[in-house]
Amino acid sequence: MAKQFSSYKNPSLAVDLVVFGYHQQELSVLLLNRKDEPFKNGWTLPGGFLQMEETLLEVCTRILKTKLGIDKLYLEQLYTFDEPGRDPRGRVISVAYYALINPHRLAVVAGSMANDVQWFPVEKVPRLGFDHKRIFGQALQRLKSKILYHPVGFELLDDTFTMTELHELYETILGIAIDRRNFRRKILDSEYIVATGTKREGLKNRHPDLYRFNKHLKQNNFQLNIPS
Amino acid sequence: MAKQFSSYKNPSLAVDLVVFGYHQQELSVLLLNRKDEPFKNGWTLPGGFLQMEETLLEVCTRILKTKLGIDKLYLEQLYTFDEPGRDPRGRVISVAYYALINPHRLAVVAGSMANDVQWFPVEKVPRLGFDHKRIFGQALQRLKSKILYHPVGFELLDDTFTMTELHELYETILGIAIDRRNFRRKILDSEYIVATGTKREGLKNRHPDLYRFNKHLKQNNFQLNIPS
DNA sequence: TTACTTTGCGTCATAATAACGCAAACTAAA
DNA sequence: TTTAGTTTGCGTTATTATGACGCAAAGTAA
Structure with a gap:
């Protein structure tokens, strides 16, 4: 992991995911409890680094599959975040995506989800590591405006x-x-x-x-x- | 330049710019005639690679300043393009921005612009190198929809x-x-x-x-x- | 002057919207 | 099974927004 940050001249490229779920009049976001530094035991958005020969979307599906046990869902690129200092380990530029999923469909694989993954209602999101609060806020804003003219919300229902x-x-x-x-x-x-x-x-x-x-x-x- | 592509494990990060200008009922885009391979003598969007410790916006202003002689203008991040193969030199991921400028204000520095920089009416854009046609199309689409609810167009006028x-x-x-x-x-x-x-x-x-x-x-x- | 164009300001018929009424279908409690 | 209360489907109506277009004053060019 730390290898990613050793001696490269190019910044590392990562992907962060804002996964929204809706259930019983509650909009929630999927957060990950980190096992490693930095922000050990803190909550963050699920994310991962881009490997050579991998597309950004492939990173998304890889994260969803391995970390969250989710198969496929609505995905849309949100924004690319590049503030220096957003990652204490070094220069990391992150392309954020947001995803919509019906937690019903997720229920099947819920058992495979590590208990360090948890849904949080959007108004009760805890302090997040990195600049993830900002990414989350921007994703929520995007969802709110998108729903006004695009049937994006249907991904959240049966x-x-x-x-x-x-x-x-x-x-x-x-x-x-x-x-x-x-x-x-x-x-x-x-x-x-x-x-x-x-x-x-x-x-x-x-x-x-x-x-x-x-x-x-x-x-x-x-x-x-x-x-x- | 080729150094960028030697032995790094991370893909290179670049910025591409779609600079729109408006004059006399004509919407134009600023293109660059390449002096080097690939696409030597072909037209492309102005762009550049991200240096360590440089933000994406700083790359934008650097390109605008050095390559185009433009000082400041309206800038907005468009999308991040990552198709493998979009750059024949290797894996390059590009964050695209679009910019709006009133060519009037540009006139002062026009002399400093190399003659390999040229305005093209948006309906007369030539074949572009890389995946720049797609980036340009997306930028134009964004401008068209943005203008409907945001006073973005005023950047193009006096x-x-x-x-x-x-x-x-x-x-x-x-x-x-x-x-x-x-x-x-x-x-x-x-x-x-x-x-x-x-x-x-x-x-x-x-x-x-x-x-x-x-x-x-x-x-x-x-x-x-x-x-x- | 004269003929023509541009600009500012209206009108009007139609469509879209917000606010709300109401009864049939449904549920739950007695 | 009756009764009281809630949910759902479908209207109506007053108000506002919209699109189409009229018109005269200001401006231009011959």
Whole structure:
């Protein structure tokens, strides 16, 4: 590990991941408890160094797979952080990605996750090592703005979901109240989601309609305005 | 130069710049004619390698200063490109920035620019070396979408400008026709610009009103819709 | 002067939005 | 199984935003 920082003239390149999960009206982020210095026993974003001949996305999937036991999910490059001093070990430039995952799907592999990996509600994120607080904040900001015009939030829900679940997801992520009926009209008009025609099983009388993301949507015509 | 690629285990880190300029209803990008292999005599985006202890932004300003003779301008990180093979010399990961400049202000230092630097209208960009066509395309896309909700375009104009000049800037960048009167209403309502109260000098009867960007604008309430 | 263009400011029909009503479907408690 | 309360689906309405375009004063060029 320390080898990475010995005598190279080029800064090291790392990848940091902000993994968001949503469950029960709570947006959480996946943090890692470090076993090594620096920031030993402190919380940080999961991350890793880039190996030669490896793409940044490959680093992401490698980290997700080996450190978190996660297979595949929505990934998007966020920003590249390069403040000198952001890593006490030396000059490390980090390309940050953010990811969205439905913790339901994660449940299967949850057992394989070391107990040094933990979900934290976004309003209860502890002090983070490196400049990870800043990276996290920027990722959250990006998610908030992206959800307004892109169906990114669906990655956080099951394949099928009720209107109420989608509505609550938006309210939770944005941290605001959104009129239920106006939200419904807007999201249905946009055709971002389609009714499945079925009702959810298991309930006594299976009431609420189920929807799924419309994969065949030609183009983005969704624009949720933030009530001021 | 080739030293950069000898025996390091870490990929090299570079910065590439997409410098936009606007003049007379034409949006242009600044390209560099390479003197060295690879792509000798071919056109590329200006760029450079990151030195140890240098921030990415410092690389940007260094390139702008030494290669282009430009002092300061609007700079924004665009994306980090890492496809293996994007640079034939070896593994190079490049952080791309885009910049906006008013060529008027550039005129002073134009003489210091080597004649291997040239403005190209964005629709007449020649074949570019590396993956620079892709970087350029992404930068242009970003500019187009950013201008819809952020007063980024003002960096391309003089300190004071007429409504017509601003209107033409938008039409040029977006490549669409925008109703002059609706544009005026929308941009004035947003308070992104304010009237200077003066008229432009030099004209016989100095007719059109002059505006300037409103520096004291609290928050973004501008949203120019793209007429469909 | 005259003919033409540019600029500033309106109007108006239509669409989008925010606020909210209401009954049927559903749940849980008695 | 009845009753009271909640959730869900679907409207209505007043207000605002938008797109299309009229028009005259200011400016220009012959």
